[in-house]
Amino acid sequence: DQQVKQNSPSLSVQEGRISILNCDYTNSMFDYFLWYKKYPAEGPTFLISISSIKDKNEDGRFTVFLNKSAKHLSLHIVPSQPGDSAVYFCAASATAGGTSYGKLTFGQGTILTVHP
């Protein structure tokens, strides 16, 4: 049962343009969402997160949008740079009574390639 899905295995974008990575989830208990970037042979690097009480969060070139009714989130990277080429994972976690359950559930990842 894949509770977090990234349906696009790969995305190719020209340098300077916008990259949009998508993620869908099925578990309505999820209320905290994160995006990680991963280079080969390295661990995931935290990029940006969003709580379910918000619908948008920005950090520099990265913006995450959350649509709770559609159970969908997206990561926008503007402008895209060749150094952004990596695998991007979305992840989700749940809380109960104000306490985080802790564990993250990850999507399968999307390989982003930014061409010069």
Add this chain to the structure above:
Amino acid sequence: DTGVSQDPRHKITKRGQNVTFRCDPISEHNRLYWYRQTLGQGPEFLTYFQNEAQLEKSRLLSDRFSAERPKGSFSTLEIQRTEQGDSAMYLCASSSWGGSTDTQYFGPGTRLTVL
């Protein structure tokens, strides 16, 4: 402030051998997590500790797997009688839990190959 460190970075072993991995979290992080990642998949949760208490274990963590965090600082993950299906990247993460959100920071991982 150093990040999460893991040792070793690579481990090659023969089927049936025992292996142990170590994770040192970011200092003063009270939560420590173990995940496993196989090719083409996202990381899968194995277990986590809050201080020295192991709070949750995944069904993926068979009886051959054991994790400890004896003093609430570093953690070890041991796999006994390794099988070829244990070949994967083992990732450790830590967080400073203080409420409803819990941002986890990952180490570089230990790549296990079972021959």
